[in-house]
Every structure is written in C-alpha cells, then in structure tokens.
Amino acid sequence: DTGVSQDPRHKITKRGQNVTFRCDPISEHNRLYWYRQTLGQGPEFLTYFQNEAQLEKSRLLSDRFSAERPKGSFSTLEIQRTEQGDSAMYLCASSFRRQGARANEKLFFGSGTQLSVL
Amino acid sequence: EDQVTQSPEALRLQEGESSSLNCSYTVSGLRGLFWYRQDPGKGPEFLFTLYSAGEEKEKERLKATLTKKESFLHITAPKPEDSATYLCAVGAAGNKLTFGGGTRVLVKP
Numbered sequence: 001d002t003g004v005s006q007d008p009r010h011k012i013t014k015r016g017q018n019v020t021f022r023c024d025p026i027s028e029h030n031r032l033y034w035y036r037q038t039l040g041q042g043p044e045f046l047t048y049f050q051n052e053a054q055l056e057k058s059r060l061l062s063d064r065f066s067a068e069r070p071k072g073s074f075s076t077l078e079i080q081r082t083e084q085g086d087s088a089m090y091l092c093a094s095s096f097r098r099q100g101a102r103a104n105e106k107l108f109f110g111s112g113t114q115l116s117v118l
Numbered sequence: 119e120d121q122v123t124q125s126p127e128a129l130r131l132q133e134g135e136s137s138s139l140n141c142s143y144t145v146s147g148l149r150g151l152f153w154y155r156q157d158p159g160k161g162p163e164f165l166f167t168l169y170s171a172g173e174e175k176e177k178e179r180l181k182a183t184l185t186k187k188e189s190f191l192h193i194t195a196p197k198p199e200d201s202a203t204y205l206c207a208v209g210a211a212g213n214k215l216t217f218g219g220g221t222r223v224l225v226k227p
Binding site for chain 1: 122124149150152154159160161162163164167169205207209210213214215216217218219220
C-alpha cells in the first residue's frame with residue numbers, strides 16, 4: 001500500500017493560466033474523490049468517480065473545472081483561466097466501495113496540491 | 119442540506135490535560151460519522167467511523183462517541199504529538215463526506 005499520490009505538491013500560477021493536477025489512487029480502489037480546502041476550513045467535496053465514470057459534481061465545480069479518470073486509474077483535475085479565488089489545497093482521496101454497501105466507506109487522502117494564483 | 123459544526127475552533131492543552139472536542143451535525147440519513155486528523159501541509163488521516171448512536175471507538179489516547187445529534191472526540195492525557203487539526207465529517211446518501219471546520223489542538227509540554 002503506497003498510499004494516494006498527488007503531483008505537484010505546490011503550484012504557483014498567474015491569473016488566467018490553466019493548471020492541471022494529477023492523482024494516483026491506491027491501486028485496488030475503485031472510487032476516487034476530489035476535495036478543495038482553504039485555510040482554516042474543512043475540505044469541500046468537488047467530484048467523484050466510480051472506476052472511470054464521473055458520478056457526481058458539486059455546485060462548487062464551475063465550468064472552468066474539469067476532471068477525468070481515464071481507464072479508472074489515475075485522475076486529473078484541470079482548472080482553466082484560473083482566478084485568485086481558486087487558490088486552495090486540492091485534495092484527492094480514494095476508497096474501495098463494496099457492491100451493495102449502504103454505509104459510506106472511509107477515504108484515504110493524499111497530501112494535496114497547494115495552488116497559489118497570483 | 120447536511121451541516122457539520124465543530125467546537126471549539128481551537129484548543130490549547132497542557133500535556134496530560136484531558137479534554138473533549140464536539141461535532142454537531144444535521145444530516146438526512148446518516149451513513150457514517152468520520153473523524154480525521156490533519157497535520158499541517160498534509161491530507162486528512164482517518165481515525166474512526168461511527169455508524170449508530172451509542173457506538174464508541176478507541177485508539178490509543180483517543181475515544182470517539184456518537185449520539186443522534188453529536189459526536190465527541192475525547193483526548194485522554196494528551197501528548198505533544200497529539201497536536202493537530204481534528205476534522206469531523208458525515209456521510210450521507212450521495213457518497214460524499216461533508217466536513218466541519220475542524221478543531222485545532224495544541225498540546226504544550
């Protein structure tokens with residue numbers, strides 16, 4: 001178990017630029033989540049995948065945000081035309097969901113990508 | 119809409135001084151109450167899941183309890199290495215967690 005990996009750890013960009021983050025989940029996990037966390041706040045849900053299918057997106061996820069999980073493995077989160085309000089820690093998490101399970105399973109988080117938009 | 123409120127926002131303790139953190143929640147159809155620990159610059163680390171009122175779980179100096187409206191995280195005889203932000207989250211239908219704002223705990227030697 002190598003844990004959830006996120007790359008890069010830090011990203012500084014200028015307003016209006018596009019950025020892309022990568023997440024490699026724990027290998028046997030079928031679910032992958034993206035959260036955003038600002039200083040002093042708890043993480044906020046953005047979107048999640050079951051294998052390669054994106055099943056839910058938060059209202060927080062504007063049209064400038066897009067996420068993919070090709071082949072149900074790693075995932076990328078792209079932000080187009082970044083704004084200063086996008087500055088935050090972007091967290092990826094993964095989990096294994098058993099078929100037919102009713103209760104929510106625990107999530108394993110990566111260390112995040114800290115985005116600063118100047 | 120699911121809501122989670124944690125109190126206090128910050129807690130300063132002397133080493134060995136036990137205390138409790140509170141997590142109040144409103145959710146339609148609780149499917150798990152989760153506690154996570156987060157160190158600066160890192161992602162949350164899972165501690166406990168509680169599924170029904172009356173349930174309790176323990177790990178070293180930490181004990182989590184659950185009622186129909188609240189959860190408590192008790193820290194017994196804390197050590198400096200217990201300093202962290204403790205996050206509470208509820209899981210409901212929709213497969214996402216709703217987090218509270220966290221409690222920042224500082225344990226001084």
